[in-house]
Amino acid sequence: MRETRWLPYALLLPATAFLLAFFLLPFIEVALNAFTPKGGGPFSLNHFRTMIGDWKFGPAVRNTFVLTLIIVPLQTILALALANLVMKVQRRADVLLYILTIPLGISDLAAGLIWLAIFEQTGYLNSILSGLGVIPGPQTILSYQNMWVLFAAVILAEVWRATAIMLVILVAGMGLIPREYYEAAEVFGASAWKRFLRITLPLLKPSLQTALILRTILAFEVFAIVAALAGTNLQVLMGETYAWQFDFQDNGVASAYALLILAISVGFTVLLLWALRDRTGVRA
Amino acid sequence: MxxxxxxxxxxxxxxxxxxxxxxxxxxxxxxxxxxxxxxxxxxxxxxxxxxxxxxxxxxxxxSVHFFATYEGVATALLNSVLVAGLTMVLAIGLGAPAGYALARFDFPGKSAFRLVVLMTRAFPLPLLALPLTVLYIRTGLDDTALGLAFVHTTLALPFSILITASLFLSIPVELEEAAWTLGCTRIGAFRHIVLPLAVPGIAASAVFAFVTSWNEVFAAAVLTVQHRTLTAFLLQSLDVSPLPLKFAGAAALVLPTLIFLFAVRKYLFSLWGIANR
Amino acid sequence: MADIDIIGVAKTFGSYQALKTVDMHIADQEFMVLLGASGSGKTTLLRIIAGLEYANAGEVRIGGHRVDHLPPRSRGIAMVFQNYAVFPHMTVFENIAFGLRMQKILNTEVERRVKRAAGLLRIDQLLSRYSNQISGGQRQRVAVARALAVEPAVLLMDEPLSNLDALLRLEMRAELKGVLQESRTTTVYVTHDQVEAMSLADRIAVMHEGGIVQAASATEVYRDPATRFVGSFIGSPPMNFLPAERQAGGVAVVGRTFPAVAGQGALEFGIRPEDVVRAAEGLRGKVRVVEPLGPHQLVTLDIDGHLFRAVIENDHKIAPGETLVLAPRADRIRWFDRASGAAIH
Structure with missing residues (x-):
C-alpha cells in the first residue's frame, strides 16, 4: 500500500530521536568533558594527567585487565561445555536451560552479595572448612592482605553470574547447526571431540564472536561485584570512575576514566571482529 | 567403524x-x-x-522485618519499581514500532539503522550517566525517576528493538495481507491479527526491560541521591550496612527477577538467541 | 459486473523487471488461470490486482472502475493464499467470519453465511477448532471458505493447491471446480501446474519472463500454441521439435518433405507425441527407450540425432534398437519461426 514509503521512517523516528538524544549526544559530551578543564576553557589534558597521576590508576588498569583476561576465556570454555551439555540432554532440556540461565536475571550487585555470604568471615566457606576441621576458626578471607583471594572471589562470582550470557547465545547458535552434519561426521568415523572441534566450533564462529564481544565489553565494566566483595581494596576502572564522579564530585576526571573505558571497549570489539571475521564466507 | x-x-x-x-x-x-x-x-x-x-x-x-523497616528501604524499593516501570513502558513504546519497521519493510537506511542499534551494545552504556548529570541538573531531571529511566531505556532499547523485530518476523506477513483483503486497514490488521499473536513476546521483552532497569547499579548510584533506587541504596551503604541488611537486600533484588523471568522463559530463549545474531 | 481490465501494467523490483507491460481483459464470471514457471510474473500480476503490490505503470480496472490506487479492502476482492494464512488465534468459525465482521454485518447473517461457506467446503464439523488442530488440507478449505463467505466480486487464488500432496491435490481440484462453478465469481487463479490449469480454466494466460505469451482456452493453447515456448510448456510429455529447411516447393524435415510454409526464415517443426502413428512412410528413427505406461507406450527415439518422443498404442510391443517409422497427422503439425519462436499460420 502507498504508505509503505514513509511509514517505516515514521515508526523508527521515536527510537532514533531518543537514541540520538540519550546515546549519541551524551557520548560526545563525555569526550568534551574529559578534555575541558574545570571552569571552562580550551582543550586540555589536565583531567587525564590527574587520572594517570593518581596512585589508584595503575592498579585499576592492571586489575581490570587481569580480571577480564582471566574471566572471559574461562567463561567461554565453561559456556561451550554447558552449551554442549544442554544440546546433549534429551529430556527436560528446557528446565536445565532455565536453571543455568537464572544468573542472567541477577544484578551484579546481588551476585556480589551472594558470594559475600559464602566468603565472608562468618560465611559458608568458613563454616564448611571449619566443620571439616581444615581450619581452627573463622578466617578473614576477604582482606586486602590476601589480594589473590580477593581476585579469586571476584572471578568466581563473575563466572557464576555472567556465564549464562554467553551460554544463551551459544545454545542458540548450536541449535542452528543441522544435525545432519554431525551424523555425516559420525558415519565417517569422527569421535565426539573431533566433531566438536571440526564442526561445532567453526560453525559457531558468528555466535562466538557475538558472545565474546558482548562479554568482553561487560567485563571491562565490572563494578558492583568488586564493590560488594572487596570494597575499596580492589581497584577497577569503573569503580574509580564512580569514585571520582560521586565521592570527589569531579566530573572531568570521571569523564577521562569513562573515555578510557570506552576506548578499551571499542578497541577490543574491533580486535575481536577482526580476529573472528568470516574468512570463508561460510554461514551455518 | x-x-x-x-x-x-x-x-x-x-x-x-x-x-x-x-x-x-x-x-x-x-x-x-x-x-x-x-x-x-x-x-x-x-x-x-x-x-x-x-x-x-x-x-x-x-531479617526480612529488619530490612523492610530499615530507614530508606521502603522508598528505595518504590523508586526501583517506578524507574523499572517507566523503563519498561519507554523501551516497548519506542522499541516495538521500530522493531515492526525493521521486520516488515525494506527501505534505504535499514542496514545503517540496524548497525547503529547493534553498535550501541559495544559501548559501556552506564557511563552515559556521567554527562547526563549536568544536563539533568539544568533541566530539573536530576535525582528523578524519569531521568534515570531515560538512561535505563538506552540500555534496554537496543534489545527491545531487536527482540520485537524477530518477534514480528515470526508472524507471517501473509496473515496481515489476508486481513487487508478481508476489509482491514493497516492499523486494523495490526490490532486484530498481529497484536494478539505478538502480546506474549512483547510481554517478555517488557519484562526484560524491567529486569534490566531493576538490576542496574552504576547509573542508579550516580544519578539518584534523595530518591535512591534499591541498587543505589545497597551500593552506597555497603560500608555501613549490617550483614543481615545486605543479604535481605540482595534477596529483594533477586526474587522479583527470578519470578518474572520464569514466567516468560519460553519467549526469552527463542527471542534472545535470535536477536543476538 | 466484475470484469477485470489490465492496461499497460508494468512492475520492477529494484533493477529486476517482474512484469513487462501486460494487457489483459478478464470477462465477468470468467475463470482465468495465470500459468507459468516461477519468475514468470504470475504471482506479481495477481498481487497487483489484489492491491498488495503497486504497479509502476498502467491501470487496473474492476467492473469498469479504476482500482489501482485503492487498498485491497476497497477493491471488492477476496484472496486465497498459497500458505492459507489461516489466523492461528481464531477458531475456524471466526476465521471464515472475519471478513464479514469487518463489514459490520449482523450476527445472524454472519452465522448464515459462515455455515453456508463451511457447508460448501465440507468443513461444517470443524467450526470450533483452531488451525493447529486441523490438517493442511482442511486449512486450505478454511482459506477458501473464508474468501467465499464475503461474496466478493473477484476471487484471487495464489497456487492454493501446490502445498497439498498429489492425491489430495487431485481431489481438491475437482471439488474446487465444483464449488467455484456454483458461485460464478470472476476468478483469477495462479499456478505452475499445467494440468491444473487445463482442468480448471475457462481461459489460460501462459506467462513467461514477465509477459503474457498467449491467453486462450485450454484446447486452443494446447492445439494452437502461439509460440514455441507455449508448445513446449503445455502438454506432458512435451511437444517435439525438429529443425526444418526451406527448399524449392516445400520444407524438408530430417529427410522428409512437407508442403511449403508461408513466409521466410528458418523454421522449426513441431508435433505432439500423441499426434504420430506408425506408418510405412514418415519420420524414421531408432528406438532408445520404451516406457510401458499402462494405457499406452511412451517411446523415446533418436531421429537423425534429435530426441523425439512418441505415444504409441499398446497392442504391439516395441523393443529398444528397433527402427520405427512415424507419420505425423497433417492437421496437427505446427510450424514455428526458428528465430522468434512465433507460430506460423
Whole structure:
C-alpha cells in the first residue's frame, strides 16, 4: 500500500530521536568533558594527567585487565561445555536451560552479595572448612592482605553470574547447526571431540564472536561485584570512575576514566571482529 | 567403524552417567549459592552474623522485618519499581514500532539503522550517566525517576528493538495481507491479527526491560541521591550496612527477577538467541 | 459486473523487471488461470490486482472502475493464499467470519453465511477448532471458505493447491471446480501446474519472463500454441521439435518433405507425441527407450540425432534398437519461426 514509503521512517523516528538524544549526544559530551578543564576553557589534558597521576590508576588498569583476561576465556570454555551439555540432554532440556540461565536475571550487585555470604568471615566457606576441621576458626578471607583471594572471589562470582550470557547465545547458535552434519561426521568415523572441534566450533564462529564481544565489553565494566566483595581494596576502572564522579564530585576526571573505558571497549570489539571475521564466507 | 561405539550399551550407559553427573553439578553450581542467600535472608540477624553456619538452618523472618523497616528501604524499593516501570513502558513504546519497521519493510537506511542499534551494545552504556548529570541538573531531571529511566531505556532499547523485530518476523506477513483483503486497514490488521499473536513476546521483552532497569547499579548510584533506587541504596551503604541488611537486600533484588523471568522463559530463549545474531 | 481490465501494467523490483507491460481483459464470471514457471510474473500480476503490490505503470480496472490506487479492502476482492494464512488465534468459525465482521454485518447473517461457506467446503464439523488442530488440507478449505463467505466480486487464488500432496491435490481440484462453478465469481487463479490449469480454466494466460505469451482456452493453447515456448510448456510429455529447411516447393524435415510454409526464415517443426502413428512412410528413427505406461507406450527415439518422443498404442510391443517409422497427422503439425519462436499460420 502507498504508505509503505514513509511509514517505516515514521515508526523508527521515536527510537532514533531518543537514541540520538540519550546515546549519541551524551557520548560526545563525555569526550568534551574529559578534555575541558574545570571552569571552562580550551582543550586540555589536565583531567587525564590527574587520572594517570593518581596512585589508584595503575592498579585499576592492571586489575581490570587481569580480571577480564582471566574471566572471559574461562567463561567461554565453561559456556561451550554447558552449551554442549544442554544440546546433549534429551529430556527436560528446557528446565536445565532455565536453571543455568537464572544468573542472567541477577544484578551484579546481588551476585556480589551472594558470594559475600559464602566468603565472608562468618560465611559458608568458613563454616564448611571449619566443620571439616581444615581450619581452627573463622578466617578473614576477604582482606586486602590476601589480594589473590580477593581476585579469586571476584572471578568466581563473575563466572557464576555472567556465564549464562554467553551460554544463551551459544545454545542458540548450536541449535542452528543441522544435525545432519554431525551424523555425516559420525558415519565417517569422527569421535565426539573431533566433531566438536571440526564442526561445532567453526560453525559457531558468528555466535562466538557475538558472545565474546558482548562479554568482553561487560567485563571491562565490572563494578558492583568488586564493590560488594572487596570494597575499596580492589581497584577497577569503573569503580574509580564512580569514585571520582560521586565521592570527589569531579566530573572531568570521571569523564577521562569513562573515555578510557570506552576506548578499551571499542578497541577490543574491533580486535575481536577482526580476529573472528568470516574468512570463508561460510554461514551455518 | 567408530560410529558403532555409540550403539555399545556399556559405553552408552557410561556416557549417560557422565552427562547426568554434569547436569547435576551444573545445577548445583547455580542453585547452591542462591540457596545460601535464601537461608541468610530468612534467618534471624543473629544467625546471619553467627558462626559457624548451622547445617540445618532455622527459618526466621526477623531479617526480612529488619530490612523492610530499615530507614530508606521502603522508598528505595518504590523508586526501583517506578524507574523499572517507566523503563519498561519507554523501551516497548519506542522499541516495538521500530522493531515492526525493521521486520516488515525494506527501505534505504535499514542496514545503517540496524548497525547503529547493534553498535550501541559495544559501548559501556552506564557511563552515559556521567554527562547526563549536568544536563539533568539544568533541566530539573536530576535525582528523578524519569531521568534515570531515560538512561535505563538506552540500555534496554537496543534489545527491545531487536527482540520485537524477530518477534514480528515470526508472524507471517501473509496473515496481515489476508486481513487487508478481508476489509482491514493497516492499523486494523495490526490490532486484530498481529497484536494478539505478538502480546506474549512483547510481554517478555517488557519484562526484560524491567529486569534490566531493576538490576542496574552504576547509573542508579550516580544519578539518584534523595530518591535512591534499591541498587543505589545497597551500593552506597555497603560500608555501613549490617550483614543481615545486605543479604535481605540482595534477596529483594533477586526474587522479583527470578519470578518474572520464569514466567516468560519460553519467549526469552527463542527471542534472545535470535536477536543476538 | 466484475470484469477485470489490465492496461499497460508494468512492475520492477529494484533493477529486476517482474512484469513487462501486460494487457489483459478478464470477462465477468470468467475463470482465468495465470500459468507459468516461477519468475514468470504470475504471482506479481495477481498481487497487483489484489492491491498488495503497486504497479509502476498502467491501470487496473474492476467492473469498469479504476482500482489501482485503492487498498485491497476497497477493491471488492477476496484472496486465497498459497500458505492459507489461516489466523492461528481464531477458531475456524471466526476465521471464515472475519471478513464479514469487518463489514459490520449482523450476527445472524454472519452465522448464515459462515455455515453456508463451511457447508460448501465440507468443513461444517470443524467450526470450533483452531488451525493447529486441523490438517493442511482442511486449512486450505478454511482459506477458501473464508474468501467465499464475503461474496466478493473477484476471487484471487495464489497456487492454493501446490502445498497439498498429489492425491489430495487431485481431489481438491475437482471439488474446487465444483464449488467455484456454483458461485460464478470472476476468478483469477495462479499456478505452475499445467494440468491444473487445463482442468480448471475457462481461459489460460501462459506467462513467461514477465509477459503474457498467449491467453486462450485450454484446447486452443494446447492445439494452437502461439509460440514455441507455449508448445513446449503445455502438454506432458512435451511437444517435439525438429529443425526444418526451406527448399524449392516445400520444407524438408530430417529427410522428409512437407508442403511449403508461408513466409521466410528458418523454421522449426513441431508435433505432439500423441499426434504420430506408425506408418510405412514418415519420420524414421531408432528406438532408445520404451516406457510401458499402462494405457499406452511412451517411446523415446533418436531421429537423425534429435530426441523425439512418441505415444504409441499398446497392442504391439516395441523393443529398444528397433527402427520405427512415424507419420505425423497433417492437421496437427505446427510450424514455428526458428528465430522468434512465433507460430506460423
Amino acid at each position: 567408530k560410529a558403532m561405539s555409540l550403539r555399545n550399551p556399556v559405553i552408552r550407559r557410561n556416557g549417560n552417567f557422565l552427562i547426568g553427573t554434569a547436569v547435576v553439578t551444573a545445577c548445583l553450581w547455580v542453585l547452591v549459592p542462591l540457596y545460601f542467600l535464601a537461608v541468610n535472608a530468612l534467618s534471624s540477624p543473629k544467625a546471619v552474623i553467627g558462626f559457624p553456619k548451622p547445617a540445618v538452618p532455622q527459618f526466621n523472618l526477623e
